[in-house]
Amino acid sequence: MSRGLSFTVLGPVTARRDGVELVLGSPQQKALLAALLLREGAPMSIDEIADALWGNDVPATVAGVVRTYVYRLRRALGDGGGAPVIRSAFGGYELPLWPGELDLAVFRRHAAEAESARRAGAAGRVVAELRAALDLFPGTPLAGLPGPYAERQRDALDRMRSSARNALLQAELDRGGHAWVVDELTALVADRPFDERLREMQMVALYRCGRRAEALSAYQEARRALADELGVDPGVGLRTLQERVLRADPELTVVPSPDEEPVPPPVPVAATAQLPPDLSVFSGRAEHLREAVGLHARPRTGPGPTVGLVTGTAGVGKTIFAVHWAHAVEDDFPDGQVYVNLRGFDPTGTPTPPDEAVRIVLQSLGVAADRLPAHRDAQHALYRGMLAERRLILLLDNARDARQLRPLLAGGPGCLVIVTSRAQLGGIVAVDGAHPIHLDLLTEAEATDLLRRRLGDRRMVAEPKAVRELVQLCAGLPLALALVAARAASRRDFKLRDIAAEVSGGGLDALGAGGDPAGDARSVFSASYAALSESSARVFRLLALHPGPGITVAAAAALADVPQRTARHALRELAEAVLLLEERRPGRYCWHDLLQAYAGEIDTGIDRADRWNAARRRFFDQLLRSATNAASVLDPSRTRYVPDLPVGDVVAERPADYAEALAWTAREHRVLLAAVTAAATTGFPHHAWHLARELETFQTRVGDWTEMTMVQRVALQCARDLGDVVMQAGAHHSLAKAWHLLGDHEAARAAAAAAVDEYRAAGHRRGEADALGSLGDAAASLEQFGTAVRHYEAGIALHRELGDDLAMSALRDSLARVRSRTGRPEASPPAPRPAPTSFAEPEVTYLVAESFAYVGDAHAAKGDTAAALDSWRRASDLLAELTAPEAVTLRQRVSGWTAAAERRPDPTAHHGS
Structure with missing residues (x-):
């Protein structure tokens, strides 16, 4: 039973009831709530509260003020099961907490479980628990709270987070994940150069990656930093580690235990090349281009990247200039080029959030979606680390402001970051050292040259007066000049003076009010538009x-x-x-x-709203039908908890096979994401929910669980707006699966429980049975094995009633896996399904592979290594056919266990077959 409350102090101080954030009032009231929460249920006297809220500046009527704050907080928090949530106690107040209500308490539980796993030598469990713990930190602890008490507590929580992060990095090293953490360690060392423990882990990671010289160089950097800034020598740990690296101590090389799942190394990728194509004809900006091209050759004054900031009004040619600049110097950056459109001034949507941009860059650099850290801080650290040692160009196009841009300005001295923006971004210049290159409107000579290159000398010489008029009308705006040139090139039978007359007569010039240069292009747009069929x-x-x-x-x-x-x-x-x-x-x-x-x-027109609504419906219908067709090929045996949305008579995409469906969805991925939000905000909640459902199939295949949570939150809100309980259950169920795969098992448990309740209330027994399986998965990951068994058995019973043998078999596999972890694998032995060499439906292939993987786990738990390896190999081969990310993990597991088996005898070798 739960009273529906939850509290956070590891980021902004919040309180929620049944998932809805409560209004807590003034910062001082939030500070009082935070102080009580930080006591984790213990009472707090009035004097202690006064010290926490006011320090030495205590008001004369402190008891009355505190009483008022408590009264307001009680009203905000509501009834706590018949008693106030905040209670009077021992001349003060207390806030008794129920299990799982406070994020700090959940963090401590994960940290304690991680310590137990560490003592048991289970590095994989340590990693899982610490990742779940660190994911509870969304940002700065106690964000926004004033006063010295809050600052002290904030420092303490930051130290706790740092300790957990160090323990996580050490656990990753212990289980052979050095290739994944080396970049993050390098970035952390740059932020905390005097942390010797981080330095030690960095050296070990570099050494295990075969970068022995860099490991020794890291020691020298540490020694210099400690001597120059603190006047001390490295500690015993660092000095000893240097000696071990020098003599190539074999014990520094890790071999994962067969009880752990080895970490796959990063897959090497070719240098990425994502720049938009350069113009075949580029005119003007010669001085600016010389300045830009020579920028990265200048002597560096700091450790960061060279940052070029290209600014100017809309249509002035910032992106074209930046792309031309990048192409001109691309040979100097052998690790490639990455392009991200930040959409700072996109008229149809919101700017790209920095977190999303970080993920786009990481995936461009070869980090698979399923290998992205779940927590944003870890993603940003990996981003900084991966850029720190690369020589590449990062083109950040159309930035809106410093808040969006600053988290992305990373990289070492070998990186060139090119930014374009309509805003001047003076803070980026002053604080971050960006070199500004402001593009004004083209001069008359530059504009004339641009037209000459596009139209040729003959037409230019034949009509010099018309050329001057066109240049004047376009006001030096490259976009306008390009449109005029395109119009003239397409109608060679037109005189240039005819085109000048068209432009001059363009009536839509309201945008020119106030001297906005973009307004001068409006008449050019009008002329180009008027020439269309x-x-x-x-x-x-x-x-x-x-x-x-x-x-x-x-x-x-x-x-x-x-x-x-x-x-x-x-x-x-x-x-x-x-x-x-x-x-x-x-x-x-x-x-x-x-x-x-x-x-x-x-x-x-007066009917524009109706026409737009009809057009949107047709677009969403076409996209949804296409997405449904693709998802049906990717996952033909999926369960449809909600019937497909009826759509109009549209011509939809129909992928012929699995590869074609995967390619189409990947190609339209960003459009589908944008369409979910657009449908939700323009009056099409049914379309938004169904698009999110179809996207889930693709996100599951590529392992993009973070994105899946973002999309399903939109779907959940749409379902609530529609009042459809089954649709709410579907969104909750999807969130449960995503959070489970991200390692946030408590959130997965809550979402799965909501899905079970909603399906049950709607009488949807198949949905309830499947959601019980997800609830069992969450309980198993929380090591609540008895609860997991009960949920699995309940789901199996429902599937048996429904006659769904395939779903019942999958849950039996899960049940067997849990029982194998409790030391009773024989209690529910999984029955391997037939293993033909190929399958007509990829989803059947996936299910059979999953079954073989579970069978392998059961054999491993009983000590039958040979049988386990055989089952895992079969599963890996089948998953490889689907290019599923789990194939790599299983291959690494087979490699690790095979190596371990070669070093020690198989226990079954003494027995007959």
């Missing part, structure tokens, strides 16, 4: 509703309600007019945000 012009207007970031023929056809052949022709016409840009992949288009905003503004 009627059908292409309609497609252009409706594309304003596309959530981005990639426009396809199918999407355009759905928005405009036209055949794909018509849509394809329209997109090509728009690209020829430079109202769209074709991406590297044929058939996909993007555009400048000014043009997207313009397209939305020119679609007028």
Whole structure:
């Protein structure tokens, strides 16, 4: 039983009832709540409260003020099972806590479990527990609370977090994960150069990665830092470790225990090349380009990367300049180039959050989604570590402000970070040392040269007056000049003076008010738009509703309600007019945000809302039907707890096989994510929920559990808005699976329990049975094995009633695995399914592989190494066919156990077969 309350102090101080955040009032009231929570149920006297809240500046009526605060907090927190949540006790107050209500208490439980696992030599369990503990820190502890008491407690909580992080890194080293933590250790050492324990772990990780010289160099760096700043020598631990590295002590090389799952090494990847294509014709900006190209060759004054900040108004050519700059120097950066659009001024959505940008870069650098650390601090540390030792270009396009940008400014002296922004970002220049390159409007000579390169000398010489007029009308804005050049190139039968007349007569010039240079392009947009065919012009207007970031023929056809052949022709016409840009992949288009905003503004009329609503519905219908088709191929045997949403008559994608379905979903991944949010916020909650469900299949295949939680939270809110209990249960069930795989087993347990209750209330027995399996998984991960067995058995009983042998068999496998961990593997032996060489449906392949993996676990628990290895190999081979991430893990397990078996006799070798 739970009273529905939860509290956090490891980040901002919050209180929630049934998942809804409560309003706690002033910072002082929050400080009082935090002080009581930090006592973890113990009473606190009025004097202690006064010292915590006011220090030496205690008000004269302190008892009355505290009483008022307590009264307000009691009202905010509500009833605690018949008694106030905050109680009077011993001349003060206390806040008795129930198990699992306070994040700090949950942290301590995980830390204690990790210590027990450490003593038992189970490094894998140590890692799991400490990751779960550290995931409870969303940021700065007690964020926003004033006063010296809060500062002291904040320092103590930070030390506790640092201690747990060090223990986690040591556990990763103990189980052979040095390749995964070496970059994070390097980044942490840079932040805490006097922490000798971190230095020791860094040296060990470098040594085990075969980087002995760097390990010795790390010792010298530590020695210099300690001597120069503190006037001391390295401690005994560091000195001893240096000696061991010098003599290549064989005990420094770790061999994972066969009782642990070995950590797979990072997969080497080729240098990434993500820059957009360079223009075949680049004109102007010669001085700026010389300045930019020579920037990274200048002597460095600090350890960080070279940062170039390209600023200027909308349409001035910042991205084109930055891409040209990056291509000009790419040979100096052998580790490649990474491009991230931060969408700071995107008219259709919110800017890319820094955390998402970090994940995009990490995945671009070869970190698989299932290997991303679950906690944002660890992700950022890995980001800094991976950039620290690489020579690459990071192009951060369209940054909005310093808050979005600053967490991304990482890398060593070998990195070049190029930033573009409409904002001046003076703080990035002053504080972060960025070199500003401001792009003004093109001079008359530069603008004329740009037109000459696009149109050729003959037309320029023939009509010099018209050229001057076009240059004047475009006001030096490269985007406007490009549109004019495209119009002139497409109509060679037009005189340039005719095109100048078109531009001059463009009536939509309201954007020019106030001297905004973008307004001078408005008449150019109008002229280019007016030259379109009627059908292409309609497609252009409706594309304003596309959530981005990639426009396809199918999407355009759905928005405009036209055949794909018509849509394809329209997109090509728009690209020829430079109202769209074709991406590297044929058939996909993007555009400048000014043009997207313009397209939305020119679609007028009293029926616009109805037309837009109908267009959105067609687009969401087409995307959802396509996503459903792909997900059905990726997972043909999945359970549909909620019937498919009826959609209109749309032409949807129909992937022919598993590889094609995976490729389509990966290609449309970002569009699907944007569509979930767009559907949720524009009046299509059913579409948002169903799109999230189809995305889950792909996210499960690639192991992107963090993203899955983000999407399913949107789905859960949509289900609540609709009042649909089964849809709420589905979102809770998906959240339970994602949190379980992220290692947040307490959150997984709560979500799975909610799903079970909701399915049960709706009479949805199949959903209840499956959710019981997830509830059992969470209990097993929390080592509540008796509870896990009860949940599994309840689920098996329901599946038996429903006649679902396959689902019942999968739960029996889980039950057998739990019983094997309790030392009773024989209580429920799993029955291996047949193992044919191929399967018609990939999902069947996955289930059979999963079964073999569990059978292997059961054999291992009974000490039958040979049988365990045989089952794991079969599982690994099947998973490899699906390119599933679990295949790598199983291969590493087989390698580790095989090596261990070669060093010691198999216990079964003394017995007959």
